[in-house]
Amino acid sequence: VGSDGCISPEIARLSYEEWRLNPSELLFLKELGRGQFGVVYLGKWKETIKVAIKTINEGAMSEDDFMEEAKLMMKLSHPKLVQLYGVCTHHKPLYVVTEFMENGCLLNYLRQRRGKLGRDVLLRMCQDVCEGMEYLERNSFIHRDLAARNCLVNAEHIVKVSDFGMARYVIDDEYISSSGAKFPVKWSSPEVFHFKKYSSKSDIWSFGVLMWEVFTEGKMPFETKSNSEVVHEISQGNRLYRPHLASHPVYKVMYSCWHEKPEGRPTFAELTVTLTDLTEMT
Numbered sequence: 001v002g003s004d005g006c007i008s009p010e011i012a013r014l015s016y017e018e019w020r021l022n023p024s025e026l027l028f029l030k031e032l033g034r035g036q037f038g039v040v041y042l043g044k045w046k047e048t049i050k051v052a053i054k055t056i057n058e059g060a061m062s063e064d065d066f067m068e069e070a071k072l073m074m075k076l077s078h079p080k081l082v083q084l085y086g087v088c089t090h091h092k093p094l095y096v097v098t099e100f101m102e103n104g105c106l107l108n109y110l111r112q113r114r115g116k117l118g119r120d121v122l123l124r125m126c127q128d129v130c131e132g133m134e135y136l137e138r139n140s141f142i143h144r145d146l147a148a149r150n151c152l153v154n155a156e157h158i159v160k161v162s163d164f165g166m167a168r169y170v171i172d173d174e175y176i177s178s179s180g181a182k183f184p185v186k187w188s189s190p191e192v193f194h195f196k197k198y199s200s201k202s203d204i205w206s207f208g209v210l211m212w213e214v215f216t217e218g219k220m221p222f223e224t225k226s227n228s229e230v231v232h233e234i235s236q237g238n239r240l241y242r243p244h245l246a247s248h249p250v251y252k253v254m255y256s257c258w259h260e261k262p263e264g265r266p267t268f269a270e271l272t273v274t275l276t277d278l279t280e281m282t
């Protein structure tokens, strides 16, 4: 931890010297929205670099546990992961500073552009997410809340995975308890909504639902059903329908992610190959 109380990685992409995240070097420009932990701002760092600054409301996050994990999270670096630049523990609220993504979250992006995105673009978005997730799988890092709302789109319309692992630090019983209103049941595999047994194979289930979100251009899965009705449906073997924009080969891929047994589902490494083959085919 630096003298200013900030843990900060070297930001290799931006420069070669060690960058220290000093709160006095952060400039808040405008509010981007409200996240799970608090307000998210567009900011500038050292007057030049655009960043996203997530303020962490007191009581919203298990901060000590997060700080421990942050050191590892900063080492995770991949073109399809939203890069964590640093954390400022100098004062309250805590700031989590990441790479800025100009086009906001994937879910809103899909809804804003409904009817305007070709199937090839939708498939490439799924590939972007799959590449980021394959890197996490390779590093034995489980996301725990993969969904279109937790992916972001940059100025080049590249989709990146965000908030990986952050679900572990949320302090909100409605979100933590599998019977809570905010628990992401519609993105959860059976072993997760029954036993909270998280793995890269439960991330695969969520990825299948994310593919469904992409190919329905941002619809809510099981739109008319409550969480408990979804648990019943899935336990009966029922699954999400084929979106109109999804070809049968594309639907086969997302459907393979919803095998009842984790071992019956593909890995992200296998999915990146399958999705690339699909691109060459169509």
Ligand SMILES: CS(=O)(=O)c1ccc(C(=O)Nc2cccc(-c3cn4ccnc4c(Nc4ccc(C(=O)N5CCOCC5)cc4)n3)c2)cc1
Pocket (backbone or CB within 6 Å): 032, 033, 034, 035, 036, 037, 040, 052, 054, 082, 098, 099, 100, 101, 102, 103, 104, 105, 145, 150, 152, 163, 166, 167, 168, 170
């Ligand atoms: C449950 S969990 O997994 O722990 C968890 C989930 C989510 C969060 C969280 O921070 N969410 C959250 C909420 C708001 C903004 C963010 C958020 C985070 N970011 C990180 C990098 N970039 C961004 C960004 N960019 C945006 C957002 C909105 C716009 C915008 O105004 N647009 C309007 C015009 O069209 C283009 C878009 C533009 C850029 N928004 C993140 C935190 C934790």
